[in-house]
Every structure is written in C-alpha cells, then in structure tokens.
Amino acid sequence: MQGERHSGPHSGPHSAGHHAGHHPAVEQYLETILELEESGIPPMRARLVDRLGVSAPAVSETVKRLEREGYLTLDGERVLHLTGSGREYATAVLRRHRLAELLLVDVLKVPWSQVHEEACRLEHAISDNLEAHLVKLLGDPGACPHGNPIPGSANVVDPGPLQPLASIPAGTPCVVRRIDEHLQTQLDHMLELEQARLLPGQRVTVSDGGDDLVVLDVDGVTVALERIVATEVYVSL
Numbered sequence: 740m741q742g743e744r745h746s747g748p749h750s751g752p753h754s755a756g757h758h759a760g761h762h763p764a765v766e767q768y769l770e771t772i773l774e775l776e777e778s779g780i781p782p783m784r785a786r787l788v789d790r791l792g793v794s795a796p797a798v799s800e801t802v803k804r805l806e807r808e809g810y811l812t813l814d815g816e817r818v819l820h821l822t823g824s825g826r827e828y829a830t831a832v833l834r835r836h837r838l839a840e841l842l843l844v845d846v847l848k849v850p851w852s853q854v855h856e857e858a859c860r861l862e863h864a865i866s867d868n869l870e871a872h873l874v875k876l877l878g879d880p881g882a883c884p885h886g887n888p889i890p891g892s893a894n895v896v897d898p899g900p901l902q903p904l905a906s907i908p909a910g911t912p913c914v915v916r917r918i919d920e921h922l923q924t925q926l927d928h929m930l931e932l933e934q935a936r937l938l939p940g941q942r943v944t945v946s947d948g949g950d951d952l953v954v955l956d957v958d959g960v961t962v963a964l965e966r967i968v969a970t971e972v973y974v975s976l
C-alpha cells in the first residue's frame with residue numbers, strides 16, 4: 740500500500756525526525772542514491788532508472804523536484820549529490836529499512852532471502868516512535884541481517900577493508916561480511932546464497948574461478964556462484 744502524501748504545505752527540506760509522511764517514492768529515490776554510493780557507483784539518473792524500474796522522464800521529473808526541495812544537486816558530469824538534509828533523510832530511511840529487516844528475521848522469522856523486499860515496503864511506515872520501540876526491542880543492533888551497518892547505531896562494528904568476493908584469488912580464505920542492497924532485490928540469487936549458507940560471518944575459501952563462475956568451499960561443501968553475484972558479496976580477509 741502506498742503511503743499518504745504530506746498533508747501540509749511543503750516549505751522545504753524536512754529535518755531529521757520530522758520527515759515521516761513524505762511520499763514513499765521520494766524516500767526510495769534518496770535511499771537508492773545512498774545505496775549506489777555504498778556500492779561505489781556514481782549516482783546518476785540512468786542508474787536510478789535501472790534500479791527503480793521507472794521511466795527516464797519520470798526519474799528526471801522527480802530528481803528535479805528533489806533538487807528544488809533542497810535534497811540533492813546535479814553536477815556538470817550529471818552525477819547526483821545528496822545535500823546535508825538529503826543525506827540525513829536518506830540515512831534515516833536506510834536505517835529504518837535495516838531495522839525492519841532485523842525485525843522480520845529475528846522476531847517474525849521471515850526467511851532471510853525474503854526480508855529485503857518486505858522491508859522496502861515497511862520502511863516508509865515506521866514513525867520516530869515506532870523506530871524507538873524497534874531499537875529497544877532489537878537492542879540497538881549494529882548491522883542488518885545482510886551485514887550492512889545500521890546508521891546511527893552505537894553498535895556498528897567495522898569489519899575492516901572489504902572487497903568483492905569475485906576479486907579474491909583462488910586459495911584465499913575469507914569471511915562473508917555484507918550483501919549489497921542491489922543483490923538483495925534478486926530473490927533467486929538470495930535463495931542461492933541462503934541455501935549455500937553464504938551469510939555474513941561465514942568463512943569461505945575460493946577454490947577456483949572462471950569467467951562466469953566463482954567456485955567456493957563452504958564448510959567442505961563446493962558451491963559455484965555466478966561471478967556477477969560474487970561482485971556484490973563483500974568479504975574480508
């Protein structure tokens with residue numbers, strides 16, 4: 740279900756804590772820009788078209804609106820930059836997304852591979868008040884079930900430098916640390932990771948690699964992962 744539009748006259752950027760009620764689509768745009776940054780991809784309108792599955796004209800229009808409202812700027816290279824208030828807002832949405840994922844996995848026992856999609860809907864409906872209750876219930880967790888840091892948590896643990904699993908040479912043991920938000924949108928690949936137990940904290944050794952596949956040893960079990968999937972699984976050595 741889509742949320743309600745902001746009912747009052749809209750006078751400018753919302754301050755943190757008072758953004759609830761904005762249109763979910765707007766929140767999705769800002770959150771996606773932050774996710775692209777997290778993936779090391781320059782946020783451009785074309786990337787938003789890919790990731791949000793909406794038309795280029797629709798993206799251009801919403802980007803213009805977000806620019807007008809002071810949430811982002813567009814540079815000469817067509818790269819989008821979040822302003823201070825844009826970043827604050829995007830971070831708040833991403834934080835609620837990751838708290839919602841934990842609620843779904845830990846409390847509601849929804850399968851790990853499915854919680855991202857559900858949380859994409861829930862995140863827009865979580866008020867400041869509900870967020871505070873979630874934090875209390877979940878114990879101010881530092882990371883989501885996919886290993887991504889929860890911004891604003893006092894318990895974020897820095898796992899050190901991360902690199903894509905696809906870049907690890909054969910024979911090198913490593914530990915799965917985080918699954919990119921973009922990969923989480925692909926249910927078939929998430930199921931594959933879940934079934935292979937390639938979850939955050941899991942030790943793996945790359946045993947072989949080709950152009951299309953990365954072959955892994957996961958607790959003595961051989962797992963072949965598409966290389967494209969392994970580029971969005973981040974590990975530490």
Ligand SMILES: [Zn+2]
Pocket residue numbers: 836840855858885920923
């Ligand atoms: Zn997610």
